[in-house]
Amino acid sequence: MKLKITILLLFVCSLTYGQTYKSLIAEADKFYQSKDYKKAVDMFKAAFKIEQKSAGNIYNASCAASLLGDKNLAFEWLNSALRNGWVNVRHLKADSDLNSLHEDDRWNNLVIEMQKELDKKEANYDKPLQAKLLAIYDDDQLIRQQFITAQKEFGYDSKKVDSLGTIMMLKDSINLMKVTEILDKYGWLGVDKIGGQANQTLFLVIQHSDLKTQQKYLPMMREAVKTNKASASSLALLEDRVALEEGKRQIYGSQIGYDEDTEKSFVLPLQDPENVDKRRMKVGLEPMSVYVKGWDITWDAKRYKKELPALEKRLKGQK
Template sequence: MNKLLIFFFIVMNCVLSQAQTYKDWVKKADSCYDAKNYKSSVDYYTKAFKIEQKDSKDLYNAGCSAALTKENKKAFKWLNLAIDNGYENIAHIKIDNDLKSLHDTKKWEKTISKLQKKVDILSAKYDKPLEKELLEIYAEDQGIRGEFMNVYKAPKPDKKKIDSIGKIMNQKDSINLIKVMKILDERGWVGKDVVGTQGNQTLFLVIQHSDLKYQQKYLPMMREAVKNGNATPANLAYLEDRVALREGRKQIYGSQVARNKNTNKWYVSPLADPDNVDKRRAEVGLGTMAEYAAKMNVEWNVETYKMELPELEKLENIKE
């Protein structure tokens, strides 16, 4: 190969590398994680973090991918950077199955201790007993769902195991709902300034996983909480969508997906005004529909979707 041709390829490689933004690398990393290609996910995160290391969520997710490939050094580096950049979900990190391989190491105890100290400082003015109760509820809610998804996503899902874990999940949800309803009825939708970010998030998760009548009961309270800064607009968007579909109406933000029993393909549940969904999503702090669909392994083309919408409405018995 002559020198001129070699130089051309070097230049082209540099141009292509520069064309990739931080978000591009993270998107590829997330896609590889979803496909269980954790080694490639780590490689893409490494490229992303050469550009910047600021997003605690991305750093945490990268730590998970690294742990799954037994790259413990990178895993702990990224997890600690996540903590340094604002990660504070100590309830989740303790039950995250992706990180199980790290639990028996000395660095794990140091990392958890570091996070605990940070959380203790942040929570100095919290209602400690209430926060503790909500974090325990969170662990119950998300822990059983982690177990369920591990079985559900297995190469050959065991239907008996799915049904068994499903029953346990329903039992736990019923108990958690009673506890959360008591809190909401007595204290209202308490904000993160009282119970921390994760405690506040727990209120939404339990209501989001409840029956329609309870969602309808607490939806107005959550709307008011968003106005007062005690709940996040993005979480409210998810609850608005779920209630709308259960009531036979189209969703607003495109947060809900379903599987077509006839084709076995996943799709975005019936959505009002698809052309302007990205504008509505941006208003509540959600990414674009295309980004969300890719993460959920759902095809998204707005023109195709609009043509398919009448059939999707029939599938889900949409009346409005």
């Protein structure tokens, strides 16, 4: 049995009583990924009846509305995202999901207003350092998008995937040198100095590095979380990846494996599965039942605990 770890990125027919905001957002994202934009929009609408505070979720909803062809709703949600703090003009302009809005008179006004808010927010940023990290972010994410697309289109063992994998490793090594130079000189820079996306770049590049490098910078990221310079949820992903590489069980259940024989995904070895949601909640992660839906996994902690020894035995046999 061939088991592979999924690379993580760094995206309902009827509404039943008791569905939570997070579960509805997860359903919306799932429909978006399958290009069922009508259902995605319906799920976003249902979620926003509960709350409409997350700028990222509102922005994603506007993308679904744009792809559906509902320009009025797309602009309504984009303006709501702006009011809730979304000021990533760079991403806004480059996002092909919003191409249908570019000829509308409201588009230029939105861009101008968002740029004004961004300029206020970035007044004290280290702009050269931010620009450098944003370029690294694009480099890191683009090759991964191409790699995952090729996996789906040509299969995991295809020559195309192998070729892109080689390119990805080369880019990762170059980006790692750039990021570690920054970390060694400045420490873990917070959002207040370089902005959210550039700050996330530090984590992404370390997350994609070798175990020795991860182990070196893990303590630095832990300290950065304590001073609000890094995300606790991002740290959780790094903690999980390091634990698995060290031959231990992951803590937060973030790392997903894939069985090529059965063509099914599964949660890699996890400690104390029955209490994982308590740990996830403390670092701002959604419940396992919601998280794993993206891989068509149904979470049952008791069943997982029972099957865990057999899973670990199979994984050990692959090494």
